[in-house]
Amino acid sequence: MSESTSHFNKLYKKRQRWWEGAGSDYGKRGMGMPRLQRQLAVAFSIVFIATIHRGWSGHQDAVHITAILGESVVFNCQVDFPADHPVPYVLQWEKKGEEIPIYIWYDSYPTHSGEGYEGRVSRVSPDSPYGLASLNLTNIKESDQGWYECKVVFLNRSPNSHKNGTWFHLDVHAPPRFSVTPEEVIYVNTGDAIILNCQAEGTPVPEISWYKDANPVEPAATIGIFNDGTELRISSIRQEDIGDYTCIAKNGEGQISHTARVVIAGGAVIMVPPTNQTTLEGKKVQFSCEAKALPGNVTVRWWKEGTPVKQVASLETRVTVRRDGSLVINPVAAEDTGMYTCQVSNGIGDPQSASAYLSVEYPAKVTFTPTVQYLPFRLAGVVQCYIKANPPLQYVTWTKDKRLLEPYQTKDIVIMNNGSLLFTRVNENHQGRYTCTPYNAQGTQGSSGQMEVLVRKPPVFTVEPESLYQRKVGETVEMHCDAQEAEGTQKPTIQWQRRDNQPLQKSRVRVTGGNITIESLRRTDFGYYQCVASNEVATIVTSTQLVVEGTQPHAPYNVTANASEFAVSLQWLPGYSGGPDYNQVYTIWYREAGVNDWLTIPVTPPGSTQVTINRLTPGTTYEFQVIGKNIIGDGMLSKIVTVRTLDGTAIPSTEKDGTTPPDGPRPGPPRNVTVTEISNGFVITWQPPIERANLINHYSIQYKTDGPWKSVSKGQIRPEDTSYLVKNLVGGRTYYFRVFAYSVKSYESSETVKFSVPARVKHKAITAGVVGGILFFIVAIILSVCAVKICNKRKRRKQEKEYNMVACRLSDARNGSSAAPVSQVPLKK
Numbered sequence: 001m002s003e004s005t006s007h008f009n010k011l012y013k014k015r016q017r018w019w020e021g022a023g024s025d026y027g028k029r030g031m032g033m034p035r036l037q038r039q040l041a042v043a044f045s046i047v048f049i050a051t052i053h054r055g056w057s058g059h060q061d062a063v064h065i066t067a068i069l070g071e072s073v074v075f076n077c078q079v080d081f082p083a084d085h086p087v088p089y090v091l092q093w094e095k096k097g098e099e100i101p102i103y104i105w106y107d108s109y110p111t112h113s114g115e116g117y118e119g120r121v122s123r124v125s126p127d128s129p130y131g132l133a134s135l136n137l138t139n140i141k142e143s144d145q146g147w148y149e150c151k152v153v154f155l156n157r158s159p160n161s162h163k164n165g166t167w168f169h170l171d172v173h174a175p176p177r178f179s180v181t182p183e184e185v186i187y188v189n190t191g192d193a194i195i196l197n198c199q200a201e202g203t204p205v206p207e208i209s210w211y212k213d214a215n216p217v218e219p220a221a222t223i224g225i226f227n228d229g230t231e232l233r234i235s236s237i238r239q240e241d242i243g244d245y246t247c248i249a250k251n252g253e254g255q256i257s258h259t260a261r262v263v264i265a266g267g268a269v270i271m272v273p274p275t276n277q278t279t280l281e282g283k284k285v286q287f288s289c290e291a292k293a294l295p296g297n298v299t300v301r302w303w304k305e306g307t308p309v310k311q312v313a314s315l316e317t318r319v320t321v322r323r324d325g326s327l328v329i330n331p332v333a334a335e336d337t338g339m340y341t342c343q344v345s346n347g348i349g350d351p352q353s354a355s356a357y358l359s360v361e362y363p364a365k366v367t368f369t370p371t372v373q374y375l376p377f378r379l380a381g382v383v384q385c386y387i388k389a390n391p392p393l394q395y396v397t398w399t400k401d402k403r404l405l406e407p408y409q410t411k412d413i414v415i416m417n418n419g420s421l422l423f424t425r426v427n428e429n430h431q432g433r434y435t436c437t438p439y440n441a442q443g444t445q446g447s448s449g450q451m452e453v454l455v456r457k458p459p460v461f462t463v464e465p466e467s468l469y470q471r472k473v474g475e476t477v478e479m480h481c482d483a484q485e486a487e488g489t490q491k492p493t494i495q496w497q498r499r500d501n502q503p504l505q506k507s508r509v510r511v512t513g514g515n516i517t518i519e520s521l522r523r524t525d526f527g528y529y530q531c532v533a534s535n536e537v538a539t540i541v542t543s544t545q546l547v548v549e550g551t552q553p554h555a556p557y558n559v560t561a562n563a564s565e566f567a568v569s570l571q572w573l574p575g576y577s578g579g580p581d582y583n584q585v586y587t588i589w590y591r592e593a594g595v596n597d598w599l600t601i602p603v604t605p606p607g608s609t610q611v612t613i614n615r616l617t618p619g620t621t622y623e624f625q626v627i628g629k630n631i632i633g634d635g636m637l638s639k640i641v642t643v644r645t646l647d648g649t650a651i652p653s654t655e656k657d658g659t660t661p662p663d664g665p666r667p668g669p670p671r672n673v674t675v676t677e678i679s680n681g682f683v684i685t686w687q688p689p690i691e692r693a694n695l696i697n698h699y700s701i702q703y704k705t706d707g708p709w710k711s712v713s714k715g716q717i718r719p720e721d722t723s724y725l726v727k728n729l730v731g732g733r734t735y736y737f738r739v740f741a742y743s744v745k746s747y748e749s750s751e752t753v754k755f756s757v758p759a760r761v762k763h764k765a766i767t768a769g770v771v772g773g774i775l776f777f778i779v780a781i782i783l784s785v786c787a788v789k790i791c792n793k794r795k796r797r798k799q800e801k802e803y804n805m806v807a808c809r810l811s812d813a814r815n816g817s818s819a820a821p822v823s824q825v826p827l828k829k
Helices: 003-028 033-054 759-815
Strands: 063-068 073-075 089-095 103-105 121-123 135-137 146-154 165-180 185-188 194-197 199-203 207-212 223-226 231-234 243-251 254-264 266-272 277-280 285-287 290-294 299-304 319-321 327-329 338-345 352-368 372-376 381-383 386-390 395-400 403-405 413-415 421-423 432-439 451-456 460-463 468-472 477-479 482-484 493-498 509-512 515-518 527-534 539-549 557-563 568-573 585-592 599-602 610-613 621-629 634-637 641-644 671-678 681-687 698-704 723-726 734-742 747-749 753-756
Touching (some): 073 165, 165 243, 165 254, 185 194, 199 243, 266 338, 266 352, 277 285, 285 352, 299 319, 352 432, 372 381, 386 432, 468 477, 477 539, 557 621, 557 641, 568 585, 568 621, 585 610, 671 734, 671 753
Parallel strands (some): 063 165, 185 254, 277 352
Antiparallel strands (some): 073 135, 089 103, 146 165, 194 231, 223 231, 243 254, 285 327, 319 327, 338 352, 352 386, 381 421, 395 403, 395 432, 413 421, 432 451, 460 482, 477 515, 493 527, 509 515, 527 539, 557 568, 568 610, 585 599, 621 634, 621 641, 681 723, 698 734, 734 747, 734 753
């Protein structure tokens, strides 16, 4: 079977199914369709055969029509009746490439519209100027482009084949439309490479052209246009490449454009940082953190003391981060006190962060009350009152057996700074039921529960270690210790520990009962050891020293440095030399801060514990270490000491104001400055900055009452120190303190802390002055009496000397002449 015949059979079967459906519809309308159906089938068979034999080859006289996408078109097709006599006919429109006709019409019967043409094809009205077989195609699509044929089939007539088919070619033109465009804003950094891709569709195919800031883009070394104009490539962004880039797609039906802006990207910058806040417990607090960025997709994250706020269990249900980046805590609890840090980022550059401290104030409260506490008989003991307070604790009142206790008027009892009671020498009268009530500026949350205080005898050592154990490297030492409890108390537990809190080497250390054995001794075992016996009444401690001989020297300690413009003088205390038969010499290791390599200088004369390093650079920070050496080998290095040589540039004066630091990198502010009273003065403590603590060269402290700021510390406070003792504060006065963290050329100040010195400190000072005056008066009297006695003694010696001289003269006169003897003059005693 030929290919054309096979194609005919397929078309015939499809048309037959349509006509069968149409015939059934006609049957419903009461028409005599079986005969008509057969006539139509015969007519279409003839048309199909003619079509196949022609092979779609009659295109020479085709009509070419151009239409615009979305518009309408009419294919004008005449009906040539045989002998100009109207007879019944069937109208059929086909499109080349479609197996089913796109349109079939017969008289007043239902028409057929092909798939995709429903509602878009129709026969023109009979009174139109077009032929009766003309077809109206609306809402034209690009897929409508192609060859169309008009066919008229006369029933019961043989078709005139060369006039039966009329061909049309439809060209569909479409204005340009973009299928791919670059983003409207493109963020870049200098040196980046980018590709702007702009693709368009339409008929005819659109042409693409590029403009920058309204001027045509000219290809250059770093700029090129590729892939038929669809891609604009810039291999390395320069400042002059920043601007608006427009791609224009144009064909005969119109043009469209799209603009992309290329801008330099910028990381997020905090415009409104959070600030330190103080609030009352139960209130609401909000920290701001406003940032700007380009692009503006800023992400804000919050941390508390280094932990994301969402992961802090106590904050989980009370914390909110708003869209504007602010942090809200509602309500605030006492445990929320701390440092809060916001971090902003838009994915460009390093994230920026800023921190603020939240201080939650609340009345002083007792956090824990032990029901029973013990005091050791005839020793010092403490009755604890566990307190939390912000602002700081001001004072604590105590009751004993429901009566107010006045510690200042009671012998052997002192209230400690933390509010606890210190009994300097416990006796049986101190036993009883105690309560404590703390107060601060916000008041108190109430008293503690009653605490039963019992006086019992402490444990006592029955076996104590020797005061000194001397062993050689590799040997074994055994130290003995035991203790016994008092009647009615628990047996004490015995533990061994190093006084420097270094851990014991469990692989070589064995503790049996109260005895400790250390095997295979090493240099690191050298030190002081403590036997600690504890029970519910007291903890007692006895110490011993273990000396390990035959080792390299131990590290020098207490290294101090004094700097001049070109030199630094070092002093230190020697570490253990390794044994009595070992002498050690020293070497100095030093380098500029930030430099990897160390320089060394031997100390002369050998064994000296001080040296001066010369030929240093002014205004430079140096690091120093000292190491000892004996006949066995090098010892351990001392701790690093950092010192800066003088450069003639004054450190920013803190005597005047110190509020405006000079230019240069500076550390963050010192944190959590507190002032605490102790037995011999007041301790100022602080925490290092969270940010850039590595820049700290030294600290200093300022104070004032109602006058200008003054310096507390005479010299520089080392960067590793975070406390300072002040002794001479006047009772009854209010002081203000602030701590400065200095870098090489700049500094940062902590917040100002207020501290009121209790009035009793003043009374102590007055008492001490009176006692001192009396003692001075007594000493003066004693010195006066001694002076009188010394003067009398000197006077008596002088008189004796004069009488001796007189006696000598008389004796000489008698011996030198023959005169009668002269009687001796007795000396007065």
